[in-house]
Amino acid sequence: MSLKERVANILKNDLLEITESKGDVCVEISRQTLVNALKRLKEEGGFDFLSDLLGIDNSDLYAKPKKKKKKTEDGTEQEQEEKGPPPPRFEVVYLLLSLSTNERLQVRVRVPEDDLELPSVTSLWRSANWPERETFDMFGIRFNGHPNMRRLLMWDEFQDYPLRKDYPLEGKGEERHLNYNIA
Amino acid sequence: MAKEIETVCITTGPTEVGDYVTLNIGPIHPAMHGTLRVITKTDGETIISAKPEIGYLHRGVEKLGENLTYSQFLPITDRLNYCSAICNNVAYEMAVEKLLGIEVPPKAQLIRMIMMELARIADHEVCVGILGVDLGALTPFFYLIIQREEIYEIFEWHHGARLTNSMGAIGGVEADLPDRFHEKWPRMRDSIRKANDDTDKLLTHNRIWMDRTVGVNAFCGDDALNWGFTGPMLRACGVKRDLRKNEPYLLYDKVDFDIPAGKHGDVFDRYMVRMLEMEQSVKIIDQAYAMYKELPEDAPLMKKVPKILRPPAGQIYHAIESPNGELGFFIRSDGSDKPYRIKIRPPCYMVYQAFDDLVKGEMISDLIACLSSLNVIAGELDR
Numbered sequence: 001m002s003l004k005e006r007v008a009n010i011l012k013n014d015l016l017e018i019t020e021s022k023g024d025v026c027v028e029i030s031r032q033t034l035v036n037a038l039k040r041l042k043e044e045g046g047f048d049f050l051s052d053l054l055g056i057d058n059s060d061l062y063a064k065p066k067k068k069k070k071k072t073e074d075g076t077e078q079e080q081e082e083k084g085p086p087p088p089r090f091e092v093v094y095l096l097l098s099l100s101t102n103e104r105l106q107v108r109v110r111v112p113e114d115d116l117e118l119p120s121v122t123s124l125w126r127s128a129n130w131p132e133r134e135t136f137d138m139f140g141i142r143f144n145g146h147p148n149m150r151r152l153l154m155w156d157e158f159q160d161y162p163l164r165k166d167y168p169l170e171g172k173g174e175e176r177h178l179n180y181n182i183a
Numbered sequence: 184m185a186k187e188i189e190t191v192c193i194t195t196g197p198t199e200v201g202d203y204v205t206l207n208i209g210p211i212h213p214a215m216h217g218t219l220r221v222i223t224k225t226d227g228e229t230i231i232s233a234k235p236e237i238g239y240l241h242r243g244v245e246k247l248g249e250n251l252t253y254s255q256f257l258p259i260t261d262r263l264n265y266c267s268a269i270c271n272n273v274a275y276e277m278a279v280e281k282l283l284g285i286e287v288p289p290k291a292q293l294i295r296m297i298m299m300e301l302a303r304i305a306d307h308e309v310c311v312g313i314l315g316v317d318l319g320a321l322t323p324f325f326y327l328i329i330q331r332e333e334i335y336e337i338f339e340w341h342h343g344a345r346l347t348n349s350m351g352a353i354g355g356v357e358a359d360l361p362d363r364f365h366e367k368w369p370r371m372r373d374s375i376r377k378a379n380d381d382t383d384k385l386l387t388h389n390r391i392w393m394d395r396t397v398g399v400n401a402f403c404g405d406d407a408l409n410w411g412f413t414g415p416m417l418r419a420c421g422v423k424r425d426l427r428k429n430e431p432y433l434l435y436d437k438v439d440f441d442i443p444a445g446k447h448g449d450v451f452d453r454y455m456v457r458m459l460e461m462e463q464s465v466k467i468i469d470q471a472y473a474m475y476k477e478l479p480e481d482a483p484l485m486k487k488v489p490k491i492l493r494p495p496a497g498q499i500y501h502a503i504e505s506p507n508g509e510l511g512f513f514i515r516s517d518g519s520d521k522p523y524r525i526k527i528r529p530p531c532y533m534v535y536q537a538f539d540d541l542v543k544g545e546m547i548s549d550l551i552a553c554l555s556s557l558n559v560i561a562g563e564l565d566r
Contacts, residue, residue, distance in 0.1 A: 021497030022281055049408060051502070054513060054526040061517055095500050095513065095528070099408070102429045104500060127411025130536040153238035153565060162246060169250050 003103055010045045011037055026093075026106035034109055035119045038094065042124055047096035047105055050121070053131035055092050055139040060165045062086050088112035090139055094121070111141055120146040138163035203231055208550070210239045216313070216554065217561030221538070228546045235538045240565040248525035253279050253492045254353060256525070261347035263527065264563040267306035268348040269298050269338070270505040271563075277432065278501040278512035279353045282494040290482040291355035292433045293475040298341065298350060300464040300471070304375060305334045306506035306558070307415075307457040307464075314454060314555040315386060318395050323382040330378045333371055337364055353492060355485035360475070368472065372465055379461055386454075393451065400541045400553045402448035410540070411533035414508020415456045416557065420448035426504035438470040450549075453556040491520050500528075507531050507558055529563040 001009075003025055008015055014037045017028040029037045041047045088110040096105045111118060120143035121128045132143040133152040140161040143149060151158060160167055209220035218239035224231040244263070248256045260275045261268040273295050280287060287295075308331045312324035335345040340361035342350050351357060386392045404420040417424055425442045427435040443459035445452025496518040502511035508530030517523040534557050541557075542550045 022284060022499050024499050026498065050411060051500070051509065051511060052513070052526065052528040054524075056515065056524050061523065093498075093513070095511070099424065106498070106500065125411070126409050127533050127536070130532060153241040155238070162243060167246075169246060 003105070007041070007045065007105065010040050024104065024106060026108060028108050028110070031109055031111065031118060035121060035124070038096075038107065038121055038124060041096060041105070041107070045105075046098045046100050047103075049097040049099050050125035050127050051095040051097050051104070053092065053094050053121075053128055053135065055090060055135040055141055055163070057090055057139060057163065057165045058087070059089050062089075090116065090141060092118060092135060092141065116141045117144055118142070119144050122146055137161070140164070202226070206547075210236075216559060219554070219559060219561055219564075221550070221554075223547070223550070225547065228548075230542050230545055230547060230550060233539050233542050233550060235535055237535070237561075238565055240561040242566065244566040245525050245527065248522055250521065252520045253494070253522065256522070257352070258347070258349045261349055262562055263529065263566065264306075264505065264507065264510075264531075264560045265346055266309050266558075266560060267299075267302040267506045268346065269302040269350045270306075270503065270510060272348060272350045273299055274501070274503045274505065274510045275512055276351055276353050277503065278499065278514055279492070279494065281501045282497065282499050282514055282516055283353070283488070283492065284495075285354060285486050285488065287355050287486055288483045289434065290359075290475065290478050291351070291484050291486075293471050293478070294356045294360060294484070295351065296433050296435070296438075296471045297360070297468050297475070298338070300468045301334050301337060302348075303464050303506045304461050305331045307461050308378075310506075310555070310558040311382065311454060311457055314450075314552070315382075317551050317555040318392065320386060320389075320392065323385050326378040326381045330371075330375050333367075333374065337361070337367065337371075340364065352485070354488040355483075357484070359484060368468070372469070375461070375465060379458060383458060387458075395548075395552060396451035396454060396556075397449060398447070399450045399549045400448075400545060400556075402537075402541060404448070406537075406540070407448065410537040412508070412537070413533065414504065414506070414530050415453055415460065416448075416508060416534050418442060419445035419452035419456045421446050426502060426509060430502070432503055434471070434474070435467075437474070438467050440467050440470075450552050450556045493518060493520050498524075502528065505530055507560070507563075508534070527563075527566055529566065531557060531559045532564055535559050535564060 004018055007027055008018065011027065011029065014029050014033040015027055016030060019026050090111040092109050092111060094107040096107060109118065118141055120132055122132065130152060132146055133150060135141050136143065136149060137151040137154050138161055150156065160172060203224045203226055206223045206225050208223060209215040210218040220236040220239065221233050222236060223233045244259055247259060257272060257275060260271040263271045308327040312327040315323045338348055339345050340363055341358060342348060402420050404422045407417050407420040408422065421444055423442045423444045428442060440463045443456050445456050494516040496516055498515040500511055500513045502509045509528065510530055511528035513526040514522050515524040542553050
């Protein structure tokens with residue numbers, strides 16, 4: 001049985017989409033079933049090692065094709081917008097690894113901009129501790145149930161989320177306005 | 184906020200929580216490797232908790248990657264683990280090559296292997312040498328650092344840089360092995376082995392060394408896997424896992440080598456694993472060099488790739504076994520000439536987050552021994 005079939009068997013209805021790019025299989029699951037699905041992948045699927053966890057800001061990705069359609073035709077563009085709201089802005093990718101079969105699997109979850117929350121998986125893998133903090137630091141996605149949901153790389157007083165696509169490369173000049181309340 | 188700042192200062196008196204003393208080690212401290220900072224809570228000399236604070240060397244490498252083309256990002260990867268920059272370069276190149284779907288000519292693969300194993304030896308030599316210095320043994324450091332200089336000489340002949348190598352390019356390597364390598368390697372192999380032997384004689388059965396390392400920070404394999412340990416740290420805990428064997432890349436499946444593994448995961452086992460791995464690396468270089476010799480002299484070094492790379496849209500993750508463990512690059516491409524998102528998975532990031540678990544209940548002097556044996560590189564940790 002191929003990896004795709006096995007994963008589909010384990011996830012059943014929780015599986016929203018399964019894609020493959022250059023041999024890397026990526027499955028999409030919804031936020032509500034995240035912890036349950038990952039637990040089943042860990043226990044039944046043998047994906048017992050969490051390599052890493054990362055956030056992605058998709059806002060630029062969705063902005064691109066729309067511009068192209070505007071140039072060609074006005075009518076199609078309107079139809080596109082009527083179809084519904086654009087997909088959620090953020091996504092979080094979990095990189096899983098099976099130690100017994102050496103197979104890798106990407107699991108992605110979409111997170112809408114107006115509700116930046118995800119359940120934490122630190123109860124399944126303790127290695128998710130810092131990556132989740134970093135994702136919060138860089139994208140502002142909160143992980144519920146994390147033991148220490150604080151910024152990791154940036155300082156605690158930092159206001160913005162630097163890896164979002166709308167954050168400028170040169171920063172917003174925060175380093176010139178460091179306000180520490182030293183008692 | 185004011186409470187947070189209090190921990191920044193070194194407080195010497197008892198604090199309000201019990202009679203513990205909060206001691207702040209780093210970020211600027213001679214015993215800390217780079218800009219690392221640990222906030223420890225101590226009861227006398229015993230550590231109650233040790234919370235690492237990172238980010239002092241954060242340069243936004245991933246943000247930079249999104250704003251540079253694929254080839255422009257290569258020199259930035261040098262600045263991750265600067266002890267073995269070549270492994271970072273090759274890991275990034277291989278990730279982009281996977282995204283492009285190209286295979287590198289065998290000669291380039293062999294040169295990459297030889298250079299990577301040399302970098303691995305150099306990295307382990309630094310780690311073991313510094314571990315000795317931190318525990319008060321200065322002599323082995325000189326034996327090992329001389330050998331590292333010899334290795335850096337080869338790097339300099341090959342691509343002109345010693346520390347920030349930027350070796351190769353996406354699609355292969357830019358130059359053949361330097362002529363002087365052929366006469367230097369047989370001599371160097373012996374001198375590396377001799378330096379390791381000398382270090383081994385001075386340290387391994389030394390009473391003081393064993394007192395300082397055996398049983399310090401012992402860690403079990405299951406915990407290590409749960410915390411995401413890879414590389415020598417994981418193998419010291421008794422789990423035989425090496426990406427060169429488990430997920431072979433380049434031509435590692437054609438060379439014969441062993442995976443040294445420890446049992447207890449203590450500082451001594453980590454030291455031994457690194458020492459034995461250097462021996463295995465010498466073995467790999469010998470075999471790779473023999474394979475290299477069989478290839479014709481005018482064999483191609485580069486696969487032809489366009490000057491401006493535009494990989495097809497998709498997302499991949501590719502990991503290699505760097506000296507510290509699994510070094511992975513996650514790249515998402517949207518079809519343009521710049522990566523849409525780059526995520527680096529540094530090996531010591533996962534190891535260092537378990538620092539509290541590792542040193543809890545040990546003495547402050549063991550914290551320094553533990554930190555040296557982890558081989559945490561701030562450049563890679565903070566990115």
